[in-house]
Amino acid sequence: MKTNNPLWKFFSSVNLALFTLGCLAVTSIIGTLIPQKETAEFYISSYGAKTAQFFEILDITSMYTSWWFLSLLALLSMNLIVCSLDRFPGLWRQIQADNLQLSLDRIAKNRLSASRTSSLGVKEASIKLHELLSARGWKPQSREKDGALLLFAQKTPWSRSGVYIVHLSILVIFAGAIYGQLTGFKASILLPELQSSNSVYSYKGGEPIDLGFTVRCNRFEIDFYANGMPKEYMSSLTVLENDQVVEQKNIEVNHPLKYKGITFYQSSYQGYSDFIFTLAEENGQPETFTGPYQKELVWEKENIRFGIINLETVRDRVIRMKIWFNDGRGTPSQFWLENGEEAKVQRPDGTYIFSAKQRYATGLQVAKDPGVWVVYAGCALMLAGLYIAFFLSHKRIWLILRPEDAGTLVEMRGSANKNRTAFEKQFHELADDICSDI
């Protein structure tokens, strides 16, 4: 698309691309030096009231979503679109071009050349060359021209579009990001064990978002290495619809739960000061109780009283607890129990299975992003485009066959639009290879 419209020229120019990329690179630094999305008080106390106000005006405190940064990205997109529209028709002509139409003089201007003589006549030589080239992946076409026979073959002419594929991929990624922004959400929830919720809280403003189903946390566990480092955070989650269990998964960091396009990520936890107890008669149905430290709880059915009388903790984490257990017959049992473990309590009238654990709430990050697959497709397209743009080239060879006294003079010409040194070698090898056989 050739035009003299100055605005079109401006938006299609490489200078604009260099300028925009430069601005994006330089301004991006700001947000890595100044902490983003902190409270107003933070900026005032760290940078002073004047500077904080200046930050406010220019949206420095959330610069990657500020009007001016988004404008730069929009400018880049505009530049990519206009520049591609501007150059693509010319590129398409080059890909589709009839290379047999070129004049012999023009062909002779190609830098790479080789010539050989053959004892075969023009016709035989041509047939033989067709065979030899086809066997090597070059599919030649031929045409008679100015008393000579012209053969032409090319490889990967479409590779010229590599750079446009990369440009397109950036637009696809942007489109995916925008689509995700418009139709998805990012939210979080702190869900205590044994509780369920049918909404989560948006990052933006914290308003509740209805999930359309219920998610329940059955259990949260932390695993530790011998040196005390956390090894794994695990939440057992159940998804319910109309009180029916539809999905059940133990999630860990890097292993989220996905249901109806909404993904639940393990992100944090909080230890509570109350406990979850499970009691059962041997071979009986377990029952669950919750209660705080040093409070007597009652299992009415069996008339059992129990509670925690002592604790061993590391920071806010309970390691083991001393249980007091009384069924009214004989002296009450007292025993130490590791957090989350199970104990058999022997009583005169029978055996009970008793377990207790500190209650936790699991911190879940909840995201819905239908645009993510578009973004991934853009990423794949970008890698493919970069490969095509840098490693594949449009290679062309012409062979001009002219009758000579004792046979045929074969003049070979070639060009590649990229990686010329490599093609030069390939060209001469091909020349030696095919001409030795004719």
Next chain:
Amino acid sequence: MDSSTLLGITTFTYLFAAILYLIVFIFKIQQISKVATWFTAFALLVQTLGIALRWYESYELGIGRAPLTNMYESVVFFAWTIVALYLFIEWKFKIQAIGVFTVPLAFLAMAYASMSTNITKTITPLVPALQSNWLISHVVTCFIGYAAFAIAAALGAMYLLKKRSKAPETTQSTGFLASLPPLQTIDMITHKMMVFGFIWLTAGIITGAVWANSAWGTYWSWDPKETWSLITWFVYAITLHARYTRDWGGSRIAWLALLGFLSVIFTYYGVNFLLSGLHSYGSG
């Protein structure tokens, strides 16, 4: 024999190889040029064994993870990729002089890894966020990119040095710089390295984004590490555009190769120590 011993041997072999490369080029003793290459290859082999042994040792400790997860291990791997890539280039382009600039880089990285008191060498287990299959592909893609950019910067420095020695007042380049490859060749390989690095950096950013999405539900959160990797990407994108469309070459590209590498170093190292963010694993 444990992995630290092997990596210690590697450090000193790189030092020795670097000295050999220097001797070859300063005193033009071509007879020992092959020896320098062989020593470098030997050091690479010992280093490969060292890294593999460290991997094995982590299983012995009951931890079992790839040796690519903290600053010490990444610096060691950085040195490894630089030398592996350099040896490939030496073989492919038959130019030995680049070794004078790249093998010392690998030695410095190894020396920093073993002597710095800032970084720990012990094999520690992985925090939950790092326990992912994306770990290896993310780290490997990034470091191939970084290594290519390191070599591009070394070539850029080489170009500028050689160019300066050819200043008008001295009609001929002097000293050992004369034995460096022609400016045009240095320029060509610098460009190739930047192209190669650019593709791997792109792949590194993408694998990082996919990983972030599977761990946190956001493929891009403008964390300082992410942002700096993107800044680096912009720098090389600008460089490649300037070359293809403005026909930039020579000194300008050489300076851009150095600038780009500064950005790489900041992304890799500076962010961990100077800025705070999600990507804090590498600082220990």
